[in-house]
Amino acid sequence: MxxxxxxxxxxxxxxxxxxxxxxxxxxxxxxxxxxxxxxxxxxxxxxxxxxxxxxxxxGGSQRAWFVLFNQLEAQLGHNEDSFYWNGQASYGGDINKIWLKTEGKSSLEFGDVDDAEIQALYSRAISPFWNAQAGVRYDIEPDGLAHAVVALQGLAPYWFEVDASAFLSEKGDLTARTEFEYEFLLTQRLILQPRVEANWSLQDVPERDLDTGLNSIDAGVRLRYEIRREFAPYVGVEWQASFGRTADMIEAAGGKAEQTVLVAGVRTWF
The missing domain is CATH 1.10.10 (Arc Repressor Mutant, subunit A)
Known part of the structure; x- marks a missing residue:
């Protein structure tokens, strides 16, 4: 012994x-x-x-898995109420991981899925706070389109969570998405989370109602209460806006280019 x-x-x-x-x-x-x-x-x-x-x-070389749904929520707007989800899962060690990400929206009234995507990415830690990622994205809705993906995910100074991705579709269209989040701990359980998501396009994509440049921004704030760390209901408000010819194409199709919605949902992980 x-x-x-x-x-x-x-x-x-x-x-x-x-x-x-x-x-x-x-x-x-x-x-x-x-x-x-x-x-x-x-x-x-x-x-x-x-x-x-x-x-x-x-001492830390174990393989571990993690699943997080940052947003599972109802979005209540003027014209239509929607269900929105944004989640991710990872498996691997401290340096190399496999990531799955999914995001989408469906109608609460009709049950139709308007947008749904899934990403499968290889992730490698390039510094203590940043991961470089690469892989594929597939849009289940609206049109079954595949993309190559490169991304950077991590913590910026002052603890801003950042997820920046670039997408090259099988049709040659180049788009990008940037997401920023921050958490204000009002108490140990009550947390205020501002979040901004911006979508960009390098060229016009008429079949997707996308104009060159900044297409849309979703900016909101959510107040959650962590009943348990793994389960936290929340309420909030979000401003959703499209710009330029993207806004014109959405309105021409009968949609709304700008609206403010109330949100209510749950953040959960395991």
């Missing part, structure tokens, strides 16, 4: 030395590093390799 503990302590000491030494990341990645494998001088290298593997598993 004492020999096993000694091996584990030596493996821990080797890991600590790697983490605090200059050039630690480069040395840590090398199996022949004198810092990482110095205990091999005293114990069987095979046994020490197993001890280091167990140490890494207990």
């Amino acid at each position: 004492r020999r096993t503990q000694s091996r584990y302590m030596l493996a821990s000491a080797g890991l600590a030395a790697v983490l605090i030494a200059p050039g630690a990341l480069a040395e840590k990645s090398s199996p022949s590093s004198p810092l990482w494998s110095q205990a091999n001088q005293y114990y069987d290298p095979v046994e020490m390799a197993k001890a280091r593997e167990e140490l890494l598993a207990e």
Whole structure:
């Protein structure tokens, strides 16, 4: 028992030395590093390799999954009431992950799905607070269109959550989306969350009612109460607006280019 503990302590000491030494990341990645494998001088290298593997598993190299629906809400407007969802899930380690993202809107009155998309992305940490992502997006509605995706997701200074994505469709159209969120902790359970989403297009896409430049902005604020950290109902208000010829095309089709909606929903994760 004492020999096993000694091996584990030596493996821990080797890991600590790697983490605090200059050039630690480069040395840590090398199996022949004198810092990482110095205990091999005293114990069987095979046994020490197993001890280091167990140490890494207990120290943060585990694979983990996470599912978050940031918005599951009813949006109550002047002309039509809608159900909106915005969620994401991830699986992987600290550096490499697989992400799934989904967003969409349907009519509460008729049940018709107006917009629905899903993204599958590979994500790699490029700094302590930022992930670079790449993958594919498929628009289930309105027209079954596929896109290539590159994205940057993380925390900006002062703890602003940022998700910026660029999309290249199979038809060659280039669009982009930027999302910004912030959380004001009024109490430990009562949280005010401003959120802004902006959509852009590099060219006109008439079949999607998109004009060149900034097409639309959804800017809102939600006040939630965390009954549990994993379950938080909220209420709020959101301003939704389209611009330029995008607004003209929406109004010509009988839609509303600008409106303010009341929202009520739940934020949940597990």
